[in-house]
Amino acid sequence: MSQSAEDAARARLSRRERLRGAPAGGGQAAAPSHAPADASPAVRPHFAFLSQDRLAVLRERAILLLAEHGVVVNHAAAVGRLKEAGARLEGKRLCFPPGLTEAALSALPNAVTLCGRSPAFDIPLPRPDNTFTMRTGTGAHGFIEAETGAYRKLVLGDVATIAAVANGLERVGIVAHPFVSGVPELTADIHGVAALIASTPKHVWLQPYGEENTEYLLRIAAAAAGGEAALRARPIVSCIVTSFTPLEFKSMDVEAIIQCGRLRVPIHACSLPSAGGTAPVTMPGVILMAAAEILSMAVMTHVLAPGTPFIATPLIFGLDLRTGRSLQASVEALQGTAIAVQLMKHGFGMITHTYGSGSDTPDVDGQSQAERALLGQIVGLAGADILGGVGQLECATVFSPVQAVLDDEYGAMLQHFLRTPAVDDETLAWQAMLAVKHGGNFLATPHTLWHCRANFEPLAFQRLGREAYEAAGRRTALERAREICRRLVDEHAASSLLDAASLREIDSIVKAADAQILKGQI
């Protein structure tokens, strides 16, 4: 590339970057810098590991497992109501007859809208363009500094940084709270959500750390939404509910289903089986475990919180059987995740959420990019509606804002990748084809002119030749991502996006939570 061409390319990048990202507090959607002009919204291409016959076996066995083995539900009131609905108590286990499970499946909403505080950030699922939205990693307690790459504990002040970066990443529709140090551990979720919801106009994911905490988290959401009625009308938050694998549910999670149901807050029904640990070592057994647990939550939602938006969330882990460490990106776990998505999406017809990013390596290195690229592709092709784990490393325990920028780039590539082109005279360039002369080319045809901006253009990834690369100081995609990250933090590091009254109310909720939940702790 000549110097002038390179300058022009840089100038174009700069313009694109200026356009990129939503202005903090402006409530405007980010400019669609990656949107191709001729994307077809028709049908997402689909890759399936399992044949329909094998999928049917998994479906049948999941329902059978609930009927014959059942699950333990540690919530007396819920057990009573589930028995009234037809569940059978055998010892400590509740068995769900197939009819009850099928009724729950039939009753599940087949579309969900996760709302932002501004409608510009609403996420209808399934996506109208048949692709997906992305969610930032949750639960990380470690943080990798964007500028230095140094690792440290994640603190409350980092929530604003994470929000600022997420606000500017177009693919990220859902922002999750990390685990923050420096505040009481038992109410760290409440402190984290209070900080996050004031810093993003996007949809927020809740992850309660204790049974009492759910109520306070929902009160914060209501305060930010403008009251409970407003939250019910436009759920600006959704909440994870998890099984206690194998086949058990803590009171906290059952209570969360009930409380979310009262406010119509969508539920991410999450199962996190670990192959060889909490689930069988073979992946079909792991997927069966996840399916049975998610179906149990569907039954509980059907009975305890009917009509509540429900999102199946299988998060499949492997176990390193040399050491016992959990792995999210072992090749078996990656395949298992894709199969679980296939089963939930195409076997049970559920809106589906899983990891689409993430790695087991502790740093933003080559392994990280390889593992998350493979993961994103296979779950994207399997049909996942939400790809979680943006920015997460070391099996979801660490967050890197620079990795989040790279994940957004992968997400853009993947969304482009999943758009199947039409095959018609226009895409065949039929007229241009008939008109091409011997020794000719297509560079200056009207057809090429019309489509020349439709191809995917990376922001962080490099397409420079050697000379330009050397002249630019050998900056790799990682350095570019760091620059983008820096700019996003500068542009989006706004003071609170909420009005003073809402902030005061949220502050009083946090104080009340600390007083109540920390009272009498050992």
Added chain:
Amino acid sequence: MSNELDDRLDAIFQAVRDFAQDRVAELVRHELALGTDAQTIINDALIAAMEEVGDEFAAGRLFVPEMLMAANAMKAGLEVLRPSLAGHAIRPVGTLVIGSVYRDMHDIGKNLVAMIMEGAGFAVVDLGINVLPDDFVAAVRAHRPDLVGLSALLTTTLPSMRQTVEALRRAGFNGGILVGGAPVNQAFASAIGATGYAPDAPAAVALARRLMQEGRAAPLG
């Protein structure tokens, strides 16, 4: 030791290494019938095999299920020997009290370490999940362990780990306290006064064995 005896003990040793539970029992039974002393069989075949297995596990050459299967094979041999020991207890490498700390309901990591430590020759007292600091103290008074192992999966339960260490030290336990779990690291372990941190099960075994060898594990003082 005669060559024949040596060969037969080698066969028991190898059967443990092959995870051949039934074969270990059969060979031990045969050895007893030949009049070999039970303590010789334990020390020269069963424990010797498990020491090698433990080394290979710590080096990452053996997998968790293989380590556990080898331990089961050794236990099958010990069960055959038990009546012959005539009231002499089989002395463990050390005693470990272990549990998931208060408010933490997760047990897979704790169970894994407990099984592995048992396989490595430790007597293990498993207190289960959601264990109060006072219950750890009571268990230490009752069992007088060399080591205490504390497990936590949740970041929210780290304060319980700190409180448990404090309670154990206040109660006079000056033995080794090993901590582990997803949110735990060496810095946290040092900050709360734990003796050591193990990032995974093999590291836990290696640390426990090292503490025993160094004499840094000690019962209630």
